[in-house]
Amino acid sequence: MIDLLQLAAFNAAYAQAIDSDSLEQWPGFFTEDCHYRITHVENEAQGLPAGIVWADSRDMLSDRIAALREANIYERQRYRHLLGMPLVEAADEGTARARTPFVVVRTMHTGESDVFATGEYHDRFVRRDGRLLLAERVAVCDSTVTDTLLALPL
Amino acid sequence: MQEQAIHWKSAANTRIPYRLYVDEATSALEQERIFRGNTWNYLCLEAELPDAGSYRATYAGSTPVVVVRDADGEIYSFENRCAHRGALIVLDKAGRADDFQCVYHAWSYNRQGDLTGVAFENGVKGQGGMPETFCKQEHGPRKLRVATFCGLVFGSFSEDVPDIEEYLGEEICARIERVLHKPVEVIGRFTQKLPNNWKLYVENVKDSYHASLLHMFFTTFELNRLSQRGGVIVDDTGGHHVSYSMIDPAAKDDSYRNQALRSDNERYRLKDPSLLAGFREYDDGITLQILSVFPGFVLQQIQNCLAVRQVLPKGIAATELNWTYIGYADDTPEQRKVRLKQLNLVGPAGFISMEDGAVGGFVQRGIAGATDMDAIVEMGGDHAGSSEGRATETSVRGFWKAYRQHMGQQAADA
Ligand code: FES
Ligand SMILES: [Fe+2]
Numbered sequence: 076m077i078d079l080l081q082l083a084a085f086n087a088a089y090a091q092a093i094d095s096d097s098l099e100q101w102p103g104f105f106t107e108d109c110h111y112r113i114t115h116v117e118n119e120a121q122g123l124p125a126g127i128v129w130a131d132s133r134d135m136l137s138d139r140i141a142a143l144r145e146a147n148i149y150e151r152q153r154y155r156h157l158l159g160m161p162l163v164e165a166a167d168e169g170t171a172r173a174r175t176p177f178v179v180v181r182t183m184h185t186g187e188s189d190v191f192a193t194g195e196y197h198d199r200f201v202r203r204d205g206r207l208l209l210a211e212r213v214a215v216c217d218s219t220v221t222d223t224l225l226a227l228p229l
Numbered sequence: 230m231q232e233q234a235i236h237w238k239s240a241a242n243t244r245i246p247y248r249l250y251v252d253e254a255t256s257a258l259e260q261e262r263i264f265r266g267n268t269w270n271y272l273c274l275e276a277e278l279p280d281a282g283s284y285r286a287t288y289a290g291s292t293p294v295v296v297v298r299d300a301d302g303e304i305y306s307f308e309n310r311c312a313h314r315g316a317l318i319v320l321d322k323a324g325r326a327d328d329f330q331c332v333y334h335a336w337s338y339n340r341q342g343d344l345t346g347v348a349f350e351n352g353v354k355g356q357g358g359m360p361e362t363f364c365k366q367e368h369g370p371r372k373l374r375v376a377t378f379c380g381l382v383f384g385s386f387s388e389d390v391p392d393i394e395e396y397l398g399e400e401i402c403a404r405i406e407r408v409l410h411k412p413v414e415v416i417g418r419f420t421q422k423l424p425n426n427w428k429l430y431v432e433n434v435k436d437s438y439h440a441s442l443l444h445m446f447f448t449t450f451e452l453n454r455l456s457q458r459g460g461v462i463v464d465d466t467g468g469h470h471v472s473y474s475m476i477d478p479a480a481k482d483d484s485y486r487n488q489a490l491r492s493d494n495e496r497y498r499l500k501d502p503s504l505l506a507g508f509r510e511y512d513d514g515i516t517l518q519i520l521s522v523f524p525g526f527v528l529q530q531i532q533n534c535l536a537v538r539q540v541l542p543k544g545i546a547a548t549e550l551n552w553t554y555i556g557y558a559d560d561t562p563e564q565r566k567v568r569l570k571q572l573n574l575v576g577p578a579g580f581i582s583m584e585d586g587a588v589g590g591f592v593q594r595g596i597a598g599a600t601d602m603d604a605i606v607e608m609g610g611d612h613a614g615s616s617e618g619r620a621t622e623t624s625v626r627g628f629w630k631a632y633r634q635h636m637g638q639q640a641a642d643a
Contacts, residue, residue, distance in 0.1 A: 113578065117322075118417050125417025125554045127578045129569050134501035139573075141500075146449035148584050220420040220549070221577040224586040 077171040077200060077207065082161040085200070085207050086175055090156035093228060098143065101228055102136035106201060106208045109133055113229055115194070115216040127225055139228065149226045151184040154191070156229075161198075170210075171200040177214070179229060181222075192229055193217045235638060241611040242629035244603035247596040250426040255636075256545050263524050263635050264290025264542075267390045269376060269383035271526035271539050272296045274553065276380060276413050278304060282325045282340065286317075288541050289384055290524075294373060295319045296382055297326070299340040304377065306384040307342025308370040318370065344369040378402070379409035381526075381537070397522065398464040404471045404520050407511060408530050412558040416568065421550040421577045425589030427525065427542035428632075430550060433585050434521050434538075435628055437461055437472045437619035438608050443588065446580040459517070461616045463624045468523025468631030470624035475514045504570050507532040521624075523631050531581070533564070534571035546593050550586070552576050 085104070092100040105111060112126035130136055143149075159176035166172070174195050181191035192214075199211040214229040235255060238244050249255055264270060270289035273296050277285055284297035286309055293309035295318065311318050311331040318329050318338060328345065330337040337346035344365045352358025373384035376393035383393055394402055423430055433439070441448065459474030499505070507516075510533060520528040525540035539551040552575070556568050575582045596602075606629070609621025613630045616623045633639075 114417070115419070118419075123415065123417040124565075125419075125569055125572050127419055127576055129572055131566075131570070132501050132503075135504060135570075135573075138499050138501055138504065142446055142449075142580055146446045147580065148443060148445065149587055219418070220422050222422050223424060223577070223590060224421075224583040225578040226583060 076168060077166045077202065079161060079163055081207060082163065082171060082173050082175075082200065086158045086161065086196075090158055094154050094156055096153070098140045098227070101140060102133045104209055105133045105136060105212070106203065106210045107133045109136075109209055110211045110213075111136060111209075111228075112212075113214045113216065113225070115219045117219050119213075119215050127221060128228070136228075143226055147226065149224055152226065153182045154227050154229075155180045155182070169202045171198075173198050173200065177229070189222070191222060194229075237633070237638060238603065242613060242626040242633070243605065243607045243611045245606055245629060246600075247602050247604060248600040250429060250593065250596060251545060251600060253545065256426075256542070258636060259542070260290050260292070262637065263632070265292065265386040266635055267385075267387045268524055268635065269385050269390060269393055269396050269522070270524070271522065271537070272306060272375075272382045272384045274380055274413065274415065274537065274555070275304070275377055275382055276415060276555075276558075277323070277553075278382070280325065282327055283323075284319065284326055284340075285323045286319045286321065287539070289373065289386065291542055292386075293317060294384060295329070295342070296375070296384065297340045304375050304382055305341045306373040306375045306382075307338075308373075310370050311336055312344050312368040312370055313347075338369065342370050342372050379405050380413060381405070381409065381528075383526075397469060398466075400462055401464055401469045401471065401520065401522065404462070404473075404518065405528060407513070407515075408518065408520075408528060408535065413535070413555040414558045414560075415553055416556050416565070417552075417554040417572070419552045419554075419576050421552065421586050422543075423548040423550055423586055423589050424546060425548060425593040426546060427540050427548040428628075429589035429592050430540055430548050430585070431521065431525060431628060432625050433589060434519060434527050435470050435472075435624035436622060437624070438622055439588075440619075443584050444581045446574075459515075459619060461619055461621060461624055463613055463615050463627040466523065466631045466634070467613045467627030467629070469521060470627055471518060471520045472619060472624065473515050473518040474619070476516045504573060505532070507567055507571065508564065510564075523628070529575065531574055532571055533567050534574055535568065536572075536575060548589070 089104050111130045113128040114126045157178040161173040161175040164172040174197055176195050179192040180188050182188045194216040197213040200207055201210045235246050235248055272287050273285045278298040281300040284295055286295055294306055295309045296306045298304050309317050309319050313334055313336045316331055316333040318331050328337055328339050335348040339345050350359050376383045378393045457474040462471040516532050518530045527538035529536045536552055536554045541549045543549050556565050574580050577586055606622045606625050609623050613623055613626035
């Protein structure tokens with residue numbers, strides 16, 4: 076049975092990977108054929124499928140990290156994820172559905188820290204070879220506005 | 230203190246006073262002469278107003294406006310400002326309404342923006358009420374002229390602005406028609422807040438010079454950079470532009486073969502190349518077309534990734550960029566999926582365009598304290614017309630040509 080504690084521990088490790096700049100670890104939290112999307116409440120409410128980021132494979136997530144490291148130009152920045160308690164909607168031996176609220180504070184290289192995003196992860200977890208993985212994570216932001224650019228994953 | 234007038238050093242548009250991006254008086258004058266002047270402001274898509282009563286609240290520059298379809302099938306637009314004390318009439322971004330009522334004192338309006346009801350107009354129990362002389366027909370929010378073209382809804386405060394087709398000109402019309410040639414469907418909306426003056430973003434859109442220099446994504450991933458044919462079109466007013474290019478399938482094969490030889494580049498390649506696996510949907514072979522309409526509208530076709538962008542000034546050093554992502558109503562599920570994937574190229578997290586959201590801020594921060602200095606916009610000479618090459622700033626100069634025309638800014642030595 077996948078339980079709350081396992082989900083909370085998973086999320087803690089997920090947030091730590093991003094916030095500590097271990098971005099190469101990030102795709103490893105997902106299944107190979109995962110869906111990952113960043114959107115906002117209005118698109119979700121209206122069933123509009125587009126994302127700020129839209130991926131349907133772990134490889135697409137790896138490509139994002141490679142692009143951030145090698146190709147994209149953006150000012151250095153860090154995130155601090157504060158994740159709430161997962162609200163477990165369904166769980167059994169091998170799968171779980173949960174919602175977890177997040178706050179992401181972004182600190183720019185200038186030293187400014189701002190609340191960059193708040194919202195809720197809509198997640199579908201699966202257990203593969205004993206490991207918990209995300210088959211789907213939709214980061215639904217509360218605000219419809221994104222400040223300047225979104226480089227690091229949420 | 231006397232406002233110092235903007236000083237243009239030359240009649241050509243090769244030197245742009247930095248002051249234009251930081252000046253309060255300029256900003257206020259732009260609202261009057263450009264956004265409420267002889268221009269057409271993009272408001273929304275016709276597809277977003279499907280039925281009688283469908284409305285959207287949006288902006289023409291910084292002026293809040295409502296766009297609504299009435300029972301006669303026509304689209305109307307009026308300022309989102311109550312005739313009574315000036316409160317917003319419509320608070321939601323979009324919805325359906327038979328009529329509109331201001332929440333403050335319940336004055337009401339029909340879908341064409343006429344004032345139809347004043348609460349307690351005749352007073353209560355014979356006391357109060359509006360004077361006999363008050364005539365509802367004489368009051369109401371200002372109405373905009375509305376024009377539609379290929380499903381795009383534009384509004385203008387001007388009685389003198391030419392009809393939309395004339396405003397756009399033949400070439401721009403044709404380039405809009407090539408993309409919006411059949412009904413579209415909205416597949417997502419995102420707003421990006423930019424830390425810079427609105428003109429810096431519009432210039433960025435028109436600047437075909439920066440594309441392969443700032444955006445390293447394509448070159449790093451060795452995709453779509455070779456043998457591109459294309460050009461820049463600038464209309465006679467200078468204000469509208471198209472830049473376009475096409476991937477030559479033969480050249481693409483070559484570059485692909487070349488890459489395969491350079492195995493040490495393997496780690497820079499896309500692990501999931503489906504991101505760029507598009508399909509051919511236009512007969513002319515053009516794989517990229519960025520089109521702008523003065524003052525703040527952009528229509529984008531990057532491969533199969535289609536979007537419209539609305540550029541809205543929010544004060545001097547802030548801009549809201551509204552992205553509306555679209556597909557065609559008759560897309561197959563496979564085609565729709567291609568568009569969703571390719572959207573990773575644009576928007577606030579776009580492999581290509583995330584950087585455009587930041588460079589305007591770099592300029593805005595960089596020009597602090599340089600209000601007596603100018604930007605150099607001289608790539609490709611000083612003309613502001615169409616060009617075959619894209620290593621030019623011709624359409625940026627075109628923007629300033631139109632801008633100065635609308636603003637009535639003459640060159641000091643002209
Ligand atoms: S301000 Fe709208 S009714 Fe008074
Ligand atoms: Fe760009």
